[in-house]
Amino acid sequence: NAGVMQNPRHLVRRRGQEARLRCSPMKGHSHVYWYRQLPEEGLKFMVYLQKENIIDESGMPKERFSAEFPKEGPSILRIQQVVRGDSAAYFCASSKGGGRMNTEAFFGQGTRLTVV
Amino acid sequence: AQSVTQLDSHVSVSEGTPVLLRCNYSSSYSPSLFWYVQHPNKGLQLLLKYTSAATLVKGINGFEAEFKKSETSFHLTKPSAHMSDAAEYFCVVSDNNNDMRFGAGTRLTVKP
Numbered sequence: 001n002a003g004v005m006q007n008p009r010h011l012v013r014r015r016g017q018e019a020r021l022r023c024s025p026m027k028g029h030s031h032v033y034w035y036r037q038l039p040e041e042g043l044k045f046m047v048y049l050q051k052e053n054i055i056d057e058s059g060m061p062k063e064r065f066s067a068e069f070p071k072e073g074p075s076i077l078r079i080q081q082v083v084r085g086d087s088a089a090y091f092c093a094s095s096k097g098g099g100r101m102n103t104e105a106f107f108g109q110g111t112r113l114t115v116v
Numbered sequence: 117a118q119s120v121t122q123l124d125s126h127v128s129v130s131e132g133t134p135v136l137l138r139c140n141y142s143s144s145y146s147p148s149l150f151w152y153v154q155h156p157n158k159g160l161q162l163l164l165k166y167t168s169a170a171t172l173v174k175g176i177n178g179f180e181a182e183f184k185k186s187e188t189s190f191h192l193t194k195p196s197a198h199m200s201d202a203a204e205y206f207c208v209v210s211d212n213n214n215d216m217r218f219g220a221g222t223r224l225t226v227k228p
Contacts, residue, residue: 033216042122042221043160043206091160093216104150105208105216107160 004029004094005074006108013082013115021077021111025094032075033105034067037089049075050097082115089113118143120209122219130227135194137222139181139207142188149190150208151181154221160206166190177201202226 005024013019025032034046045059049069060067064082069075079086089112093105123138141147151163164175171183181192190207207219 035218042204043218045217048216093160095216104148104162104165105210106162107152109159 004092004106004108006092006111008111009109011111011113015083015115016081019079019082019113021090022074023092023108024074026106029094029096031095031097032069033093034077035091037091043091084115087113087115118147118209118211118217120207120217120219122207122222124222125220126223128225128227129197131199132196135197137192137205139190139219140188141190141209143209143211145211148210149183151192152206152208154204197226199226
């Protein structure tokens with residue numbers, strides 16, 4: 001059973017370009033979380049999704065950022081018109097959900113976005 | 117609403133001495149609590165979790181944590197630090213809706 005797969009591992013974008021980060025959850029997991037880790041800071045919650053639904057996006061910047069988790073395929077975190085301040089490591093996690101015993105999240109290796 | 121406060125942003129210990137990483141939480145429900153570790157340039161790894169069973173939880177690599185409801189704490193401890201324990205540690209709270217919130221992290225340095 002493969003773990004949470006994130007790709008690409010490293011992504012370089014010029015200012016103004018779009019960045020697409022992909023996350024394939026573990027088999028059987030229907031809950032996906034995205035976190036951002038800025039240099040010298042902790043992990044910040046961005047968005048929590050279930051299949052085809054955004055449950056909590058209170059940590060998402062109001063502009064340029066969006067996320068989806070379609071019925072088929074990976075979850076996508078999309079950043080439009082990237083700026084230098086978007087440079088960070090973005091981690092995706094998945095869980096089974098559905099109750100207290102299924103809240104453990106398994107993390108991907110992260111995507112390191114560098115905006116030049 | 118739920119939140120986590122890690123009381124120390126940086127902890128430094130000598131190899132072979134005890135480790136204490138502090139975590140306080142706030143939750144409207146009986147929470148699930150976790151500690152994750154992140155080594156440099158690596159992803160996050162689960163150390164241990166509390167989900168309303170025994171209040172003293174044993175994890176990997178000799179770490180353990182005790183859930184104290186009266187103090188709303190979930191401190192992480194290890195009797196004897198090893199050089200390989202140097203990493204960033206995150207305390208996490210999750211409510212019944214599976215919404216996970218992270219603390220800001222504590223960087224553990226282990227001196228020889």
